[in-house]
Amino acid sequence: MDNTYKIKLENVTKEYDLFKSKSDKLKNFFNIGKVDVPHFWSLKGVSLTIKKGETFGIIGVNGSGKSTISNIISGIIPQTTGMVDVKGDTSIIAIGAGLKRNLTGAENIRLKGLMQGLTIKEIDEVRDSIIDFADIGTFIDQPVKDYSSGMRSRLGFAIAVHINPDIMIIDEALSVGDDTFYQKCVDKIMEFKEQGKTILFVSHSLNQVKMICDRVAWMHFGELREIGETEEVIEHYRKFSSDFKKKTAKERKKYQQDKKKEQIKFNIDEYRKSLIEDEVKKGIDKNQAEKDVQERMYHQITPDKMSLTTRIVTGIAILGLAFFALVNISGHSVTNSLEHPTTLMHPVQHKVR
Amino acid sequence: MNTMFKIISDQFTNFKIIRRMAKYDDRANYQSHYLGLAWEFLNPLIQIGIYYLVFGVALKRGDPMPGVPYLPWMVMGIAPWLYMNKTTLDASKSIYQQVGLVSKMKFPINVLPSIKIMGNLYSFWTMMAFGVFLMFVNRIWPTISWVQFIYYFICMIALMYALGIFNSTVSVLVRDWQIALQSVLRMLFYMSGVLFNFVTSNFPPVLVRLLELNPFYYVINGIRESLLSKGWVWQQPNLNLTISFWLFIFIVMIFGSYLHNKFRANFVDLI
Numbered sequence: 001m002d003n004t005y006k007i008k009l010e011n012v013t014k015e016y017d018l019f020k021s022k023s024d025k026l027k028n029f030f031n032i033g034k035v036d037v038p039h040f041w042s043l044k045g046v047s048l049t050i051k052k053g054e055t056f057g058i059i060g061v062n063g064s065g066k067s068t069i070s071n072i073i074s075g076i077i078p079q080t081t082g083m084v085d086v087k088g089d090t091s092i093i094a095i096g097a098g099l100k101r102n103l104t105g106a107e108n109i110r111l112k113g114l115m116q117g118l119t120i121k122e123i124d125e126v127r128d129s130i131i132d133f134a135d136i137g138t139f140i141d142q143p144v145k146d147y148s149s150g151m152r153s154r155l156g157f158a159i160a161v162h163i164n165p166d167i168m169i170i171d172e173a174l175s176v177g178d179d180t181f182y183q184k185c186v187d188k189i190m191e192f193k194e195q196g197k198t199i200l201f202v203s204h205s206l207n208q209v210k211m212i213c214d215r216v217a218w219m220h221f222g223e224l225r226e227i228g229e230t231e232e233v234i235e236h237y238r239k240f241s242s243d244f245k246k247k248t249a250k251e252r253k254k255y256q257q258d259k260k261k262e263q264i265k266f267n268i269d270e271y272r273k274s275l276i277e278d279e280v281k282k283g284i285d286k287n288q289a290e291k292d293v294q295e296r297m298y299h300q301i302t303p304d305k306m307s308l309t310t311r312i313v314t315g316i317a318i319l320g321l322a323f324f325a326l327v328n329i330s331g332h333s334v335t336n337s338l339e340h341p342t343t344l345m346h347p348v349q350h351k352v353r
Numbered sequence: 354m355n356t357m358f359k360i361i362s363d364q365f366t367n368f369k370i371i372r373r374m375a376k377y378d379d380r381a382n383y384q385s386h387y388l389g390l391a392w393e394f395l396n397p398l399i400q401i402g403i404y405y406l407v408f409g410v411a412l413k414r415g416d417p418m419p420g421v422p423y424l425p426w427m428v429m430g431i432a433p434w435l436y437m438n439k440t441t442l443d444a445s446k447s448i449y450q451q452v453g454l455v456s457k458m459k460f461p462i463n464v465l466p467s468i469k470i471m472g473n474l475y476s477f478w479t480m481m482a483f484g485v486f487l488m489f490v491n492r493i494w495p496t497i498s499w500v501q502f503i504y505y506f507i508c509m510i511a512l513m514y515a516l517g518i519f520n521s522t523v524s525v526l527v528r529d530w531q532i533a534l535q536s537v538l539r540m541l542f543y544m545s546g547v548l549f550n551f552v553t554s555n556f557p558p559v560l561v562r563l564l565e566l567n568p569f570y571y572v573i574n575g576i577r578e579s580l581l582s583k584g585w586v587w588q589q590p591n592l593n594l595t596i597s598f599w600l601f602i603f604i605v606m607i608f609g610s611y612l613h614n615k616f617r618a619n620f621v622d623l624i
Contacts, residue, residue: 017607076458094457108383114370115458116459291598314604334593349559351561
């Protein structure tokens, strides 16, 4: 097996349930009745490999699944099916920055550092350099809710780059800062690049992507439309955009709606069948292909329902608990209760001990 | 079941993070208070004072366990109770409180209850030390029975985590859970034999045997019996109760980890 990759996705899909009301959500939660809700497939089977030391860009229109991919890679959300293999620690920088609003900047630095597994000592070492990088000066002891949005995202970015991850995922985080900060970030990214770190860069801005990335993937309504050298993919994407802009508003709307409909209609079983067919075409035995695909799609997924063994063991445990509780309440001995279960219903009225 | 083992092993692999964050949590909580951490101990001491006046002095009715005065007996029970009460409530809030933060970074969400369990231990140890001090004042000395404390301590942590993972998940989904839990705990306070020993009281024997099944009572009574050298785990009724206790933990843990796993991805959307 090829060991040079850092991130590998195979046939990854992600499904979201579109609940209409809060009660539907709760019904689903408690497994009461079957709530038939539409499913939306944010990713319809994506496979890609990112090599070590590569700067990889992801582009695409709004809602094409870019953020979903970056969240899955960083381990924030689990995929619905497919294999995800990430070698090393990830650090994600998103617009929200994930700061606690009522803590001060300094407290946020400490909290985030701790959550990423740093020791207090390590945090104190990078603290000054974070404050310097984020350029927030005396505001560091103010609650984050008083920060401007630019300061907040600068702090978020500064923390994320200073905890020294192997893999850095930047999800549209550069679009908020001003030019000076942007330049600083780019310098930092270049520094990371030189250190041979892997960077995943999600952005709308084609110029940024062009400047930074080695390779680019173009996501299009849940599918990987194209993957390849930066120049090439960006050119195709530009062409698509300009063609799309030339269409009338009505046509554009219709196109988007059709694509969304496809994402709702997407059927996971059909997808599995098509994968098996692909394998068979490659000359692999059908049974073997079925097994392979099953393994690839579901091996990493913890099943949505309890397995049969779990159910049986849980059932036995509940019965056992009921039995011992009754034995204790009735005041009979365990052996007596086993021999004459009916006595459980006739508790001893006096003290037994 | 695999999910359950996975979650349990996560607690051990992330032990360092839990310890550091528990420390930080403690400090951050009391940062804006003049007396700071002292409140963690002042608060329970005031409570103990009131209960002693009401139940020990005003309603005096003899020793709750043969040969043990009321005050050390009560402190030995109220220390684990206060710990468990606070931890159960804190742990059930733990995911809800941090969801904004953990949804933006890679972090094992299932350790959040553990951080509260760990953090509250500091005041638990102080209270226990106070209880032991009162024991010595009353000339009750340690015996071999003290080793059982280790076992009951493990029971306590297991109970806290099982309830923690279950309650924290359910609280995210159903906000009322938190309030309901508070009421239940307030009721359990009087049902767990913290302030008076219902085994030696005038309660009907059937009711006493029903109340014994309460897992909180199992831990509180166990800690008392082991430190005051009044009984062993394998003696009845402890044996029955031990089996029931662990079956209860197992069931809560199974459902808790199942729900936690199922809804982990949706925590952010569910609020």
